[in-house]
Amino acid sequence: MSKILGIDYGKIITGLSITDSQKIFAFGLNAxxxxxxxxxxxxxxxxxxxxxxxxxxxxxxxxxxxxLVEIEIQKFIKKFHIKYPKIRIERLDERFTSKIAFSTMIKLGLKKKKRREKIILNQISATIILQSYLTLTNPKKEKKN
Structure with a gap:
């Protein structure tokens, strides 16, 4: 089964996440x-x-x-689409994902030194972007009584 990849594009570090094969959950992949x-x-x-x-x-x-960031993202999207035309590309508003990711790092008990690492922050942000997308696009399953 195919999966969906989430991308938190950054000028220096890009966070990546991936879904499970049923496209229900997002998991951090890499940065x-x-x-x-x-x-x-x-x-x-x-x-x-x-x-x-x-x-x-x-x-x-x-x-x-x-x-400024969007210009770089558009260049990446164009390059990606030329190389992989069969893979669809969607966009999702990423406002607050970095703040949510940072808050998540605190809740997980990561030390200050670890929280400063952009690699972890970007990977968590990519996971939040992808999980938000899944939540918005997957039809809610009705609960049976």
Whole structure:
């Protein structure tokens, strides 16, 4: 079965997450240097069947896009689409994901030194983006009494 990949794109580090085969849960996958992203996909997509990627859409509180980051994301999306045209690309508002991820790190009891690591923060953010997408797109199953 195919899976969905979540991406928290950053100028330096990009967080990645992946769904289970039933597309119910998102799990942190990795966080890698953004410059290595296409090489990562070249290897990763040989082993994993991915039907779709969900890329975070950076917005300000006033609902306007973060233009500088968005330009870089659009370049990545274009490059990805040319290389992998059969994999669909969707976007999801990523406002507050970094704050939620940081809060999660505190709740998990991570020490300050660990919380400063962008790798962990970006991976958790990617997981939040993907789980939010799954929650929004999966029909709610009715409870049976």
């Amino acid at each position: 890698i240097p953004t410059q290595d992203l296409m090489n990562f996909f070249k290897c990763f997509l040989v082993y994993e069947k991915i039907e779709k990627i969900v890329v975070g859409l950076p917005k300000k509180l006033n609902n306007q896009k973060e233009i």
